[in-house]
Amino acid sequence: MVERKVGQMSLADSLVRKSRSSILDEVGAVVDWAPLRSLLGKRGGDGAGNSSYPAEVLLRCLLAGIWHNLSDPALEAAIADRLSFRRFVGLSLHDRTPDHTTLWRFRQELAKDGLIEKIFEEINRQFEAKHLILKQGTLVDASLIPARARPPRKASKEREETPPKPSVDPDAKWGKKGKKSVYGYKIHTGVDAGHTIIRRIHMTDASVTDTKPADRLFCGDEKAVYGDQAYYTHRRHARLKKTGIKDRLMHRANKHHALTARQKQLNKLIAKVRAEVERPYAVLKEQYGLRRMRFFNYTRNKVQVVLACCAYNLRRVAGILSSPRERHACG
Structure with a gap:
């Protein structure tokens, strides 16, 4: 299978591309897409066979689908119909549009060998090189996302011999936040306090506590770490202090010690700073369709979540650079 050549512009394409730019x-x-192309590699060999779309084209397709909260069939239709989509993904007017099964298969390719995580890291590496990641502090938080599948059904009380019906998604688990129980997954993030760019992303089933993977969300180069009471432990406090990172995790009372007036005041100040961590989750859920998971297992859902974080960071940086003051600050 050879990699098909796309994006070869005709006179009609050149005329259309003079229209005003889109977001x-x-x-x-x-x-810079060149390092991403290198990471993705070629999808086809040099032999005969059906041609495949370049990986960069398909990655851009999936990102466009996330920004517009489209299913794969709807994304296929949008790319075929909208000039702004074709221009962004790199297809000329006469190129064939990738169908939804091609997009589905490519999403599975991104799960292999940690490829989607490498893409996320490369995008952030470029933002760090442009001084868009300020490293003044990392905001840590987690959010429950319901599974697409229904939870497993309990055995009937009337018929005890009837076994419980398992869920279609075997990787999801029950989790609880406050009084709310959710069958699904949990997204854990470490967010740069300056521009709310997501620097760390980790996904677990919903049963995993917020604090368990917290150390994976710290980057090591930030000046401080901010989080709610769920993340505070004496051991974590000592570890942060040893590495020279300020502990701004909210204190929590226990049955032996109530919070002092100073700790209560400090918690209020921390809460004001860490509140910005809600911005990425609001975008992921309200705009990118992550109010509920899209697929029926951990691996496919993880790819979608990391893709959504890539999409968020790209869109966030575009907004930052559109501000004259920020553009001047970033040189």
């Missing part, structure tokens, strides 16, 4: 054009310009 997709702005987002596409915030990163």
